[in-house]
Amino acid sequence: MYIPSFNKFDNVDEAFSFMQRYGFATIVTVKDGVPTATHLPFIVQQMEDKIILKSHFAKANPQSADIIDNRALVIFTEPHAYVSPSNYEKQENVPTWNYLAVHAYGNCVLLDGEESKSALLKETIQNYEAGYLKQYESLPDDYKQKMMKGIVAFEVIVDDLQAKKKLSQNRTEKERENIITTFSASKDANENEIAAYMKTFSK
Numbered sequence: 288m289y290i291p292s293f294n295k296f297d298n299v300d301e302a303f304s305f306m307q308r309y310g311f312a313t314i315v316t317v318k319d320g321v322p323t324a325t326h327l328p329f330i331v332q333q334m335e336d337k338i339i340l341k342s343h344f345a346k347a348n349p350q351s352a353d354i355i356d357n358r359a360l361v362i363f364t365e366p367h368a369y370v371s372p373s374n375y376e377k378q379e380n381v382p383t384w385n386y387l388a389v390h391a392y393g394n395c396v397l398l399d400g401e402e403s404k405s406a407l408l409k410e411t412i413q414n415y416e417a418g419y420l421k422q423y424e425s426l427p428d429d430y431k432q433k434m435m436k437g438i439v440a441f442e443v444i445v446d447d448l449q450a451k452k453k454l455s456q457n458r459t460e461k462e463r464e465n466i467i468t469t470f471s472a473s474k475d476a477n478e479n480e481i482a483a484y485m486k487t488f489s490k
Contacts, residue, residue, distance in 0.1 A: 288390045288449045293456045296488065302389050302450040303338060306331040306363045310414070314342070314443075315360040316353045316395075323350045329361065330410050338445040340391060341398070341407055343438040351439035354395035359443050364388040366480040370455065374465040385454050385466070385481050392447035398440035401432065407440045454485045 296302065306312070310331055315324045325348060330341040340361055344351035367386035372378075398407055412420045423431075455463050463485065470482035 288388065288451060290449060290451045291457075294451050294453045296450045296452045299338075299448065301488075302448055303331065303333060305387060305450070306338075306340075306389055306391070309363050309365045312340075312364075313362040314350075315362065316350060316357055318353045318357075323353060325350050328411060328415060329363075330407070330414055338391065338448065340393070340443040340445060341410065341441070343404070343407060343411075343440040346437050346439050348439075354439075354441055355397065357395055358392065359395050361391045361393075361443055362388065363391070366477040366484075368470060368475070368478040368481040370466060371469075374469055375462050376459060383453075385485070387452045387454075387484060388450070390449040391443065391445045392449075393443040393445040396442050396444060398442060401435055404435040404438060404440045405431070408435070452484065452488055454481070454488060 306329070310329045311326065312329050313324050313326050315322055317323075325344060327342040327344070332339045332341065344354075364386065367384060370383045370385050372380040372382055398404065409420065409423070412423055455466055458466075467482045467485050470478035470485075473479060473482075
C-alpha cells in the first residue's frame with residue numbers, strides 16, 4: 288500500500304484496535320495470476336508477538352481452496368469521507384478523501400477438524416453477538432455438524448502489517464479544524480467517525 292510518511296501509523300496497538308473494530312474485512316488471494324476477493328468477518332487476536340486473523344469460507348466458495356499453501360492479503364478499511372476544498376484557506380486546492388486502512392499480509396493455515404471449526408464458530412459468535420451463544424449451543428448436534436461440513440476454517444498469521452491514516456495531516460491547523468467542524472456537524476456517520484479519528488490521532 289502506498290503510504291506517504293505523514294500518513295503512516297506505526298503504532299501496532301492502534302492498528303490492532305482498528306482491525307478489531309472493523310473486523311468485516313476483505314481477503315485477497317492470487318492463483319495463476321488472477322486475484323480473488325471475499326468479504327468475511329474476522330476474529331483479530333494477538334498471541335505473544337504475532338497477530339492472528341481467523342475466519343471461515345463457505346466450502347462452495349472456490350477461494351477456499353486457493354488459501355492452501357498460499358499467502359493472503361486481508362484489507363481492513365472503514366470509515367472514509369470526502370473532503371471538500373471549501374475547508375481550505377486557499378482557492379488553489381482540489382478535493383480529496385480521508386480514510387483509514389490496514390493491510391495485513393500472511394500465510395494461510397487451515398483449521399481442520401470438527402473441534403477446531405466448532406471453536407472458531409463459538410469465538411465468532413462471542414465476538415459479534417455474545418448473547419446468541421446460548422441459543423447456538425442448544426441447537427441439535429446434527430445441525431451444527433452439517434453446518435461445519437459446509438465451511439473451511441482458517442487463520443492468517445500476519446507477518447507484514449501496513450497501516451495508513453489519511454486524516455489531513457499535511458494541512459494547516461486551521462484547515463484541519465475546519466474539516467473536523469464540518470464532519471462533526473454532518474448527519475453522515477462516516478464523516479462523524481473521521482472527525483473523531485482526526486481528534487484522537489496525533490499527526
